[in-house]
Amino acid sequence: MQKSLKILMPNDVTRSTEPFAMSVYGVLQIIYRSDLGVTNIPLDLVAYHLGYKLPLEHRTKSKIIDALECLDELGYIKKSDEQYLVDTSNIYTTSGYELCSVEIFRKLMDRPDLLKHYLTIKRGLIDGKCKYSIPYFAKIEETSTRTINRRNKELEDMRLIIVYQDGYKDGRSNNVYTLYSEEQAEKKRANYSDLNRSVSARYNAFVKNPGKYSPLQKKTLRQEVEQYNERNPARIKDMSVFD
DSSP states (O other): OOOOOEEEEEHHHHTSSOTHHHHHHHHHHHHHHHTTTOOEEEHHHHHHHTTOOSSOOHHHHHHHHHHHHHHHHHTSEEEETTEEEEOGGGTTOOTTEEEEEHHHHHHHTTOHHHHHHHHHHHHTOBTTBBOOOHHHHHHHTTSOHHHHHHHHHHHHHTTSEEEEEEEEETTEEEEEEEEOOHHHHHHHHHHHHHHHHHHHHHHHHHHHOGGGSOHHHHHHHHHHHHHHHHHOGGGOOOGGGGO
């Protein structure tokens, strides 16, 4: 039976303080499968599959070695000189592992920050949806909310995920994440069409009678209109009405 062409990423590797270890571990799996099961893998072969030109610059070599040493400490490989013995018992294990296709891994392997974010979204999927908040992503990925928003946009631009909003609860919108598909993309377009109409109606009502709105309602609507303007750069609404 043909074995699955998936990259299996252990949870402790995705949560490691050495993010590049994810990229290196995925490449070790690709080498193991493509080179007739070779398990003693030289450093230069790892670098080649990562897309680096040989001979390696000192900085690049140190970066790869740091990642390999991290994997050694976690018990997934054993180092001997500049050869690395892969523990093949882990290669096809599925329990407690994050999965992604080889195609997606190759797109993200030179951006371990995006790979980590993608796998975090996958880990949070319940019935095909991840509802982690931006602050929660920032906490577990140890970064800022601004960086999470940037990573969301990059993954969306690469057509790997779709981020949409599930409506309004207590005056706030909530992000929902799904993996990209044409069907989900169409749902997002429909969702944002309804959302745009809702924001426009409430914006127009505010312009006519701003005195009816409490400070919290005004702040919430302002945030929603800012998001509207980001989604609709050709139909920017005047933010000065909130000043």
